[in-house]
Amino acid sequence: MERGSDPGGVRLAELVAALSLGIDLGFSQPMEHVLRQCLIALRLAELVGLDDDTRASVYYSAMLVNVGCHSDAHEQAKWFGDDLEMKGDKYLYGLRGLRGAVAMLSRIGSGSDTTIGRLRVGLEFATSGYKDVDDMIVNHATLACRLADELALPGETPKALGASYEMWDGHGWPGEMRGEEIPVASRIATLAEFVEVAHRVHGVEAARELARRQRGKQFDPAIADLFLAKADDVLAGLDDVDSWEAVIEAEPALGVRLDDAGFDSALTAIADFVDLKSPYTLGHGRAVAELVDAAAVQLGMRDPDRNLVRRSALVHAFGKLGVSNAILDKATPLGAGERERLRMIPFVTHRMLRQSPALSQLGAIALQHAERLDGSGHPNGLSGAMISREARLLGAADVYQSLREPRAYREALSPDEAATRLRSEVRAGRLDADCVEAVLAAAGHRVSKRSAGPAGLTAREIDVLRLIARGMSTKDVAERLVISRKTVSNHVEHIYTKIGASNRATAALFATQHGLLVAEETVPV
Template structure:
């Protein structure tokens, strides 16, 4: 397992890989944020932004969806809809009132009874403006917070915050207009709409769409700049190229070497762990707690400090793939059906897939991705068994199971620690490693008091 970090690691490489998780929570095709970066950076160059401005624009574009997991549960609650499908479809809705109404009628209460769909649709038609304000404000506020947690400039944070403002003042959350809207936000929204429509249809359709919104959603000067960019052969060849990631990495801002020491690396990992946990009210703080339990178990097992540090990072990101699972499943109060359970089981493989894209995490990807494997071979995603499951994975698995039982779930309350340990003991040698379990029982007594609430002691 990797135990050192490159002192001049590529921050751009790290961010590009983690945007794959953001694409999942928005229901977008892979590399959406990366293509938006390609589009937006060409617009920025076309209008003559400085080197410093292009750097901030680069990360605004990659992080534009950093707050999107925070409103997923609320979308399901208000619209009775699959949040991922809802978000994906919403981005293709036209600007007319009829398009908005058609979207609501088609998506509100999808899969529910006709009575439920009718009542939900009426509610949304009546209160939709307020709901949209709430959802966008939640997303934009959290996205800006993530940018700050990642130590980007306030210009980047504001660029993320104002993504949904429109040139004519009809946007949200603050109804800014014209030059009141940060330039990076104006470019990012334009790039987003271009990518959604060009990927769904073609570049010509995207051009027609942004031209029709010029002066309404978009700054006319930026639309004109994109029209010029769209005529550049190199831009068009790169837009849907298989090596789009490398092409974006070759852009000037990505070449800037940023010193990422242990503390900054932990800051980045923690921020993305919070993005995962923000997706559901039932997973709030889950990744952080699993990381704490993981570290305490590892300490009891005598694992050396530097290796524990990397294992804790893997624990923080072990559920990264859950960003691709609908909240209709994650927050379901009833037993999952077979199709829903199969969907849940994809999250650990998705975690591994994303972490494999990040050089420092390649040795940890399999550890994090195997946290639902079982010693008896009945786990997922690869049905590993026995010695095929590393000690590091067994530690995370033990920590994850402990938190899953002691935390409140959609279908039950939190379970007290004594009862949790009894349940876990019944699963020794099948799902849980005995050494890790014994270490956990000792480690529990070292937990800070706020981890031992009255509900679970």
């Protein structure tokens, strides 16, 4: 495999732009929707006359405005069926208004296969779920702000992302700002996001009509007026430019380059955020990276190759941002079309990463990690020597870690059961024997010595946090741990207080970042 340059010199803008391609799919939009809205936002920022620091905030806010919206996709799919289509509705009906409310209500229970099931979901939503919707939107902005902090994005980017869903008239989320209290980067990014869709689907006049209709409501009237006066210039040539190259080159001020440590930190932060997509895959990328790194040592890999496969593990499932949780979290057998969507995850991951010279190396390994030696894998049906050694190792580690995690249709397997499964895949000619044994040896040497939990969590609170993070209800946790619902509720209250969380997504992120999702045990080889 071609090694190219050390990926430690990757530009932060490349990493954020790659992530934005997955965000596109998460809203049922074509790839490069976010890149185009970033170009629109930058053109508006230039017309407004913003300085470089503020333009940098506009740049990153435009690319990450919706980065937190997959964090409760599990709940979205529970209530509304296809969470991707549901999120895409906002471009059809807007964020507020009767039409949007009717569209949302019409989707309730659409993930159920029976009329009775749909009615049951509808009743549950009417009694409690409707309260979740506003909280979800607020939480999306909170998590986007948090990721901005973790990536050390410049200027007022974190503050602007935290105000992503505020509206000029004060009727946004959380509704704490209005008018010029809202950071200008938020105001520009919001208008750019919506007019990009209107222009791409219906043309310049549709974009103008949207700006007129939402002027003084969702949009800053001064920025809307500026857009109306210069719409032809702001939207000119969007179909003719290479959006990726244009956005990367348009990064304001000096482009931020990440050293090796910064690159690893950024990849890990993004992997944790991507894994919030499903409660069944929390911390999956981080865990696979740790496992594959230790296995690479077992195989005697050189440090450059070891770094490459570890970083590939962090990104290997980015493509699941483009798959509905109605599929990812489905407890019953998948249909042929649904299975095909899952089989496309490596391809989408590669598509997200391939335009960056540094990230493309990681994407090439991720593309092959689900291929199998006998040609039965996906997405391209490669076999034998066509599959790189790094991809074989990543594939073995991914299978082992997946077996050790719960899924909607099964409990997590024990270490012995997972090892048996892996070795059966070797006997069937699908997984590489050396890579499997290296993974199992690496897993067998990982012994937790933690005697006290982070943030002062007790052992029982950690047990409860693991299950709550996975999306279990209070009733389910009580039954699993053989305690009362009241005791579970008390534990949850104490846990949230200790870790500073207010909902499942932020609690899940805490559990992921502190390695609390796998029970403490020695894993035999």
